[in-house]
């Protein structure tokens with residue numbers, strides 16, 4: 001039986017990965033900060049699918065949190081075959097409305113944690129000559145969208161570069177770029193989603209099914225929905241200024257700070 005480790009496993013896209021991978025018969029290591037919620041989820045997945053689900057409470061905005069997940073990924077006696085780097089969040093506001101501490105926390109969770117966990121996993125996967133890493137980025141990686149978009153652009157570039165360097169090693173890396181997905185993300189960030197058209201919303205379970213297909217095909221970049229594939233294609237033809245205006249308004253209305 002293989003083992004998958006998912007960060008940000010308790011909600012949204014991470015929870016959808018956990019459901020899908022449990023259904024496929026993978027044992028799971030579930031990572032997030034809320035220990036009680038992790039335990040409930042592990043019990044539910046074990047009872048429903050008969051897999052082993054263990055819990056690793058870690059705050060990936062901290063050195064100790066990143067180090068504890070790195071250590072689990074490097075444990076040669078309990079190898080991890082698939083890593084889903086999914087934990088992430090949006091900040092409550094636009095550039096200069098967000099504190100420097102919150103900007104830096106975002107870079108720690110979206111970039112430093114992704115770099116270190118990918119590297120810990122990939123090094124031991126390369127020795128075993130098999131394994132996979134999915135780094136959850138966003139279509140925001142391709143449009144001007146503050147630190148969030150910049151951090152996700154880093155995830156895409158880093159993952160595609162690492163995938164190239166590890167070609168032929170048996171280790172697959174893929175950056176996953178969802179559009180708007182109905183999860184806890186926007187509420188947690190205090191975002192008013194009223195101006196996001198209903199056709200732009202994706203379902204987390206369908207998104208994960210499409211992502212798993214792309215991973216099996218060996219794609220280094222996955223934009224899993226035809227609507228967003230078309231939008232990303234069209235965005236290359238739109239003048240940068242117009243793209244910037246649309247991108248900085250859609251889904252970026254914030255509630256009281």
Ligand SMILES: NC(=O)c1ccc[n+]([C@@H]2O[C@H](COP(=O)([O-])OP(=O)(O)OC[C@H]3O[C@@H](n4cnc5c(N)ncnc54)[C@H](OP(=O)(O)O)[C@@H]3O)[C@@H](O)[C@H]2O)c1
Nearest residue numbers: 008010011012013032033034060088138180181183184185
């Ligand atoms: N929803 C969208 O529209 C959308 C679109 C594109 C990309 N994404 C990306 O998809 C990923 C998942 O987002 P989501 O929409 O599923 O969000 P979500 O529903 O808010 O879930 C976020 C998950 O991450 C965990 N988490 C947050 N901060 C963490 C930290 N410091 N350390 C460890 N775990 C942490 C949360 O659990 P705890 O609070 O218990 O730690 C939770 O399990 C993110 O990387 C996000 O940027 C989302």
